[in-house]
Amino acid sequence: xxxxxxxxxxxxxxxxxxxxxxxxxxxxxxxxxxxxxxxxxxxxxxxxxxxxxxxxxxxxxxxxxxxxxxxxxxxxxxxxxxxxxxxxxxxxxxxxxxxxxxxxxxxxxxxxxxxxxxxxxxxxxxxxxxxxxxxxxxxxxxx
Numbered sequence: 001x002x003x004x005x006x007x008x009x010x011x012x013x014x015x016x017x018x019x020x021x022x023x024x025x026x027x028x029x030x031x032x033x034x035x036x037x038x039x040x041x042x043x044x045x046x047x048x049x050x051x052x053x054x055x056x057x058x059x060x061x062x063x064x065x066x067x068x069x070x071x072x073x074x075x076x077x078x079x080x081x082x083x084x085x086x087x088x089x090x091x092x093x094x095x096x097x098x099x100x101x102x103x104x105x106x107x108x109x110x111x112x113x114x115x116x117x118x119x120x121x122x123x124x125x126x127x128x129x130x131x132x133x134x135x136x137x138x139x140x141x142x143x
Contacts (some may be wrong), residue, residue: 031064045122046115055110063103 029037039057042048048056070092077084084092108116 031068032061035060035064042119046111046118048111048115052110052115056107059103059106059110063099066099 035057038060039053042056043053046052107119111119
């Protein structure tokens with residue numbers, strides 16, 4: 001009986017500790033720091049030269065600024081308590097896809113064909129990873 005009570009106390013203590021950590025917010029990186037890390041990762045994975053690094057950094061910086069602006073607009077609307085209409089959601093999605101197409105075209109110009117193929121593969125792997133994480137999160141919520 002003592003062993004059972006001890007085990008129960010340990011389980012409760014560990015689960016409470018784990019839940020406390022999950023709720024903590026970690027400090028976010030600045031947009032410049034995220035761009036720099038993203039560029040370094042791409043340089044390692046795609047073997048970018050100096051010229052390519054400069055062009056990709058410029059592209060990532062522009063994309064990051066647009067993303068931050070869009071995030072601020074969404075946050076502002078959320079604080080006001082207004083939800084986007086179907087047309088506004090359509091426009092946001094359309095704009096996002098247009099920017100993605102533009103990014104893809106620019107990357108195609110900057111990278112060699114081999115690098116571009118590897119870039120596309122990396123992008124697909126990222127999508128799969130995000131999808132798996134989302135499914136895992138949904139499954140966890142159902143429990």
